[in-house]
Amino acid sequence: MSGNSMGLLFTVTSFGESHGPGIGCIVDGCPPGMTLSEADIQAELDRRKPGTSRHVTQRREPDTVEILSGVYEGKTTGTPIALLIRNTDQRSKDYGNIADTFRPGHADYTYWHKYGIRDPRGGGRSSARETAVRVAAGAIAKKWLHEQYGIVIRGHMTQIGDIEIPFQSWDEVGNNPFFAADASKVDALEAYMDSIRKSLDSVGARLRVVADNVPVGWGEPVYDRLDADIAYAMMNINAVKGVEIGAGFGCVTQRGSEHGDELTPQGFASNHAGGILGGISTGQQIEVSMAIKPTSSIAQPRRSINKAGEAIMVETHGRHDPCVGIRATPIAEAMLALVLIDHALRHRAQCGDVRVDTPRIPGRIG
Amino acid sequence: MSGNSMGLLFTVTSFGESHGPGIGCIVDGCPPGMTLSEADIQAELDRRKPGTSRHVTQRREPDTVEILSGVYEGKTTGTPIALLIRNTDQRSKDYGNIADTFRPGHADYTYWHKYGIRDPRGGGRSSARETAVRVAAGAIAKKWLHEQYGIVIRGHMTQIGDIEIPFQSWDEVGNNPFFAADASKVDALEAYMDSIRKSLDSVGARLRVVADNVPVGWGEPVYDRLDADIAYAMMNINAVKGVEIGAGFGCVTQRGSEHGDELTPQGFASNHAGGILGGISTGQQIEVSMAIKPTSSIAQPRRSINKAGEAIMVETHGRHDPCVGIRATPIAEAMLALVLIDHALRHRAQCGDVRVDTPRIPGRIG
Amino acid sequence: MSGNSMGLLFTVTSFGESHGPGIGCIVDGCPPGMTLSEADIQAELDRRKPGTSRHVTQRREPDTVEILSGVYEGKTTGTPIALLIRNTDQRSKDYGNIADTFRPGHADYTYWHKYGIRDPRGGGRSSARETAVRVAAGAIAKKWLHEQYGIVIRGHMTQIGDIEIPFQSWDEVGNNPFFAADASKVDALEAYMDSIRKSLDSVGARLRVVADNVPVGWGEPVYDRLDADIAYAMMNINAVKGVEIGAGFGCVTQRGSEHGDELTPQGFASNHAGGILGGISTGQQIEVSMAIKPTSSIAQPRRSINKAGEAIMVETHGRHDPCVGIRATPIAEAMLALVLIDHALRHRAQCGDVRVDTPRIPGRIG
Amino acid sequence: MSGNSMGLLFTVTSFGESHGPGIGCIVDGCPPGMTLSEADIQAELDRRKPGTSRHVTQRREPDTVEILSGVYEGKTTGTPIALLIRNTDQRSKDYGNIADTFRPGHADYTYWHKYGIRDPRGGGRSSARETAVRVAAGAIAKKWLHEQYGIVIRGHMTQIGDIEIPFQSWDEVGNNPFFAADASKVDALEAYMDSIRKSLDSVGARLRVVADNVPVGWGEPVYDRLDADIAYAMMNINAVKGVEIGAGFGCVTQRGSEHGDELTPQGFASNHAGGILGGISTGQQIEVSMAIKPTSSIAQPRRSINKAGEAIMVETHGRHDPCVGIRATPIAEAMLALVLIDHALRHRAQCGDVRVDTPRIPGRIG
Secondary structure (H helix, E strand, C coil): CCCCEECCCCEEEEEECCCCCEEEEEEECCCCCCECCHHHHHHHHHHHCCCCCCCCCCCCCCCCEEECCCEECCEECCCCEEEEEECCCCCHHHCHHHCCECCCCCCHHHHHHHHCCCCCHHHHHHCHHHHHHHHHHHHHHHHHHHHHHCCEEEEEEEEECCEECCCCCHHHHCCCCCCECCHHHHHHHHHHHHHHHHCCCCECEEEEEEEECCCCCCCCCCCCCHHHHHHHHHHCCCCEEEEEECCHHHHHHCEHHHHCCCEECCEECCCCCCCEECCEECCCCEEEEEEECCCCCCCCCEEEEECCCCEEEECCCCCCCCCCCCCHHHHHHHHHHHHHHHHHHHHHHHHCCCCCCCCCCCCCCC | CCCCEECCCCEEEEEECCCCCEEEEEEECCCCCCECCHHHHHHHHHHHCCCCCCCCCCCCCCCCEEECCCEECCEECCCCEEEEEECCCCCHHHCHHHCCECCCCCCHHHHHHHHCCCCCHHHHHHCHHHHHHHHHHHHHHHHHHHHHHCCEEEEEEEEECCEECCCCCHHHHCCCCCCECCHHHHHHHHHHHHHHHHCCCCECEEEEEEEECCCCCCCCCCCCCHHHHHHHHHHCCCCEEEEEECCHHHHHHCEHHHHCCCEECCEECCCCCCCEECCEECCCCEEEEEEECCCCCCCCCEEEEECCCCEEEECCCCCCCCCCCCCHHHHHHHHHHHHHHHHHHHHHHHHCCCCCCCCCCCCCCC | CCCCEECCCCEEEEEECCCCCEEEEEEECCCCCCECCHHHHHHHHHHHCCCCCCCCCCCCCCCCEEECCCEECCEECCCCEEEEEECCCCCHHHCHHHCCECCCCCCHHHHHHHHCCCCCHHHHHHCHHHHHHHHHHHHHHHHHHHHHHCCEEEEEEEEECCEECCCCCHHHHCCCCCCECCHHHHHHHHHHHHHHHHCCCCECEEEEEEEECCCCCCCCCCCCCHHHHHHHHHHCCCCEEEEEECCHHHHHHCEHHHHCCCEECCEECCCCCCCEECCEECCCCEEEEEEECCCCCCCCCEEEEECCCCEEEECCCCCCCCCCCCCHHHHHHHHHHHHHHHHHHHHHHHHCCCCCCCCCCCCCCC | CCCCEECCCCEEEEEECCCCCEEEEEEECCCCCCECCHHHHHHHHHHHCCCCCCCCCCCCCCCCEEECCCEECCEECCCCEEEEEECCCCCHHHHHHHCCECCCCCCHHHHHHHHCCCCCHHHHHHCHHHHHHHHHHHHHHHHHHHHHHCCEEEEEEEEECCEECCCCCHHHHCCCCCCECCHHHHHHHHHHHHHHHHCCCCECEEEEEEEECCCCCCCCCCCCCHHHHHHHHHHCCCCEEEEEECCHHHHHHCEHHHHCCCEECCEECCCCCCCEECCEECCCCEEEEEEECCCCCCCCCEEEEECCCCEEEECCCCCCCCCCCCCHHHHHHHHHHHHHHHHHHHHHHHHCCCCCCCCCCCCCCC
């Protein structure tokens, strides 16, 4: 468990560098008997794929997934599902000049001191490309959660740099390159991102991901709280610098009389808790927000040092996302799915046969 | 690993209910040969202890810790260190009337549906009292980190409700009941908390915890990132609803040219990263902020339901903190210490003999 | 997970030294709602207790267990169950002279080199006394397995030194101090053990433990095989040097036509597999045998070295079992119970809803 | 951790079915900076490869390994090393008729009841072919252990069916198809195996694997004892039914005065402990023996049932090893290497800086 596995019962173990032979993972613990094909996974991968608009990296990575094991005659067998995505667009020359330098905001300096060696091609293991693996694994989790419990996991951007994006409708999210849930903001976002790109700069973002129909009772009480595992999962996404559940940092100025969600026979009167109390799901919508830092790779000259410790200037050319947050929505959805399926299985193990007479109240009433 | 253990190599396994015989933990993995006494642990427990001012709960819990194992002639032996804190102030009558109801903002409803049974005395396992155990375990971690690496872990309140508290000096933090690092704010905080208490309400808070002198190279690259494990640890503290590393949510509106910390031979030029890049420590100060929700137990009438699903009103009397955030500072410090010692040991295991010629640059230069 | 925890979902974390304040454990993952009292656990502890006949150590350790958490109004709550056994008979003077020497066959030399420090009182952490904790935790597992599945776990001695003890009846096992299942052998065993004791020596033993009514389908396919986890559990018992499943070493000279258990609609025709195929339970009796080395503490002079590396002679006086195997039966039963409950929960998590039309055939037909 | 991973710090996660696209694993936790190539791994795989003599299966599986990640410019980077072995000889027709039946001695019946689905091609996940993955992963562990500590891990057959094979010389082991360490026995073994094959039967075996130059102090004291982890690892090998450390079952009839290895300044006087005391390595040779059952697939008619529970007869034709034990030697060596490297890293984490003045005595003196 040297930092490349996640999940206790539904475990994803990841491998691969950006510009090596390929990336992939082993998904262990998937219940048997679920229909699964490469197309199911590919659909999610395509949502994260680069090159889909001028506002994301222009790299061409088809990200074609191959299932190597664990599926027989179209169904999961309960044994490990290995997924392989061969790398195809390996223009190492784009990165050749950085092998002896440490780019600001990148993991170069820390990898070098930790391991004494690093694969500089495309950021190696620290590349955001690794996140394709999570989307692939998350697709399996999403499918199972939906089939077993009707759980729906969705995300959308709520802010890009200075532009806030209100929620209008889930229907809009797939219609624009920004995962924006408000069509009226798309023109402004296009112009904003064009200006960022022209200034050879990048910008941060904020996104929100939710899960509907999660049953009450998932999550552990003290250390593997559902919210803690979600925070862990999201902060494991490259570039995430903050995570909120429900009211999040808004709770700092709230009073107890406002924050504590009242219960009524018709449902909870509010959802400041974000669907989790005492580390355990309430049956309300699970609601998570996160902050994603601006892309570190920019074409402006910046101060740094080389391996000898000498002052240098670096500019990072190449094909970079001007806002890495944009393509992060499917990743955040995948991570939420991976946390939920793990807790679904943990719940079945310890408390699967618990039955109480108390009615389970529905989600928010208004 | 059913949700009551934390840490891979320095593992804390917690037990106990608020009003049962006692609470405690087993600390497994502490390196041998460190001097350790109950007094070392008690000092940290006393910082979290209730009843120290009128702004915290008036319960009297001496929280006296007993070391049951793992220490011989004043030194750790490398075997498990069991800690026991007997409960003494068990006024169960304060809570007797809530056994059939679910208090808003509490874990009552979720525990009941998860387990089909709950210990209603003082919140049972979900009580904030359990956090004393983490402070005790964290004291051991803190001591080791300081002795081995000179690491200093400190926290302070940065906001209580509407009042922001700037950082002035670490020296002030221990001089007031609010863990405030600015003496000039104490009078305002006193008045503010008195008004909250008189209105039978509670309020949220924000605190910041930092670690100095952490070496470069701790943390795993993909899933057990140092920042992810910190987010996990903090979100495992009762009432925490948001976690930030470094710039946190401030990064949403930052440009890449601002956020990415430049490197110079004299040190990093800034610390927006909060001391972590690619999941691995940079050698700069580790910086974490968190949001803590207002206490759920308030003496105002609130809507809820009982076990039969019927509408009722509940008021929670008893001796509750009007701002649970206040006593959270030592807990957050402990959690940060527990994460850091685990990664210190993981680093020794895999990369302990890595040596590079590149100079390690110091922390922020200005 | 520094070597003092066992189990993935039903996790036992142990602490304590032979002559420190106490020993105990935290049992995490026990399903909620099971009736449990200290008497349930004490009954198993008393089977292992020293001083019950002249053939075991004459130490007086009442081994009284206290439940510190996880049980409310006589039922498990699903939260951690902490168990504490205070040490009472701490005659440290018996062991005082060994602090600077390494006793042959003991862990003194290895602990010293591993940790650089050791608690010499009664063997400290390496004392067989620690196994009381496993018996206590195993009692909880045994109770749950019996209530949920009707599983019965029993053990008996099959050989002490040169005397083989055939199986006659489970009814006899509790009627003699040797856990022998054949009353006709008891006189010979009494005489044999008296002679061993008089010669100031000790002797090895072999015991067998079985589980009836284990459902088909428990165990993992490749690494956490049911038989592998059993072998792990048994070899974790002090003094065990060999473990067999089913035919065990007898399979070396078997032919495939003999060893492979045939299936018939009436049941399996034999049980050479010991109830496990491909790492997964078959529904037949789980059958395990193990070898237990002779007690290392004997009152004869033996060659050794001291901390300075100089040659010395050591004799170990005190109150030692002349055959540690005798009291190992309840320990082995407990370990088997701990493995089975963990796999029961793992099975529920991943495959709990699997249903096939194929009839489950009963155990051995003849 | 659903049963396809092994190791806490040096973790191998396995995937793949016998006749699917391929088998492989992810090795996580390998220290950085070790030279590693596919040739290093291939050499070990070739020792296990089928088709090398008439006494093993005639399947042609080149078992060519591809390193997909974790190695850059010929050195390990500290990130996950993914290994892929594509399946090439997939004659599924050999196995087509068994999809609805359960072969005696096979995992068919247990997989079916556990998962409700199984991949019948070549035994699917339960195929001995999966063990190639362990040999590949073990090759990495072996190399590191040898380079860092001079550890040498070797195995040899000690018995095939009725023929015992004394140890004469390590030099002979590679010179015959039986991994026999005594050249004088090879003719008898050839004749014996020919007769087994002609009788359409199979036979069991016993093998021994040892590790030299293991430092004193590796292994955990209570649950993850070095011997327990070895027993776990070996029992995880398909067909293993018994495991012994040192004297093994021979200790049952030993006296304490014989079994307990005396210490002298010149070294231990014997090694009945098999190099492990109290779960921790002594610095002597680690010595393990195991029993391997006869191949279950034989061409004789045997009683069984089909999925409908009806009585049938099955004969297993195809290309099977008449003694699966023969090719198990490299697998057992690999498993021992995997256990040792994991404990090497665990030791570095907790006790890596322990130093004592006491001389470490050498291994057995005579």
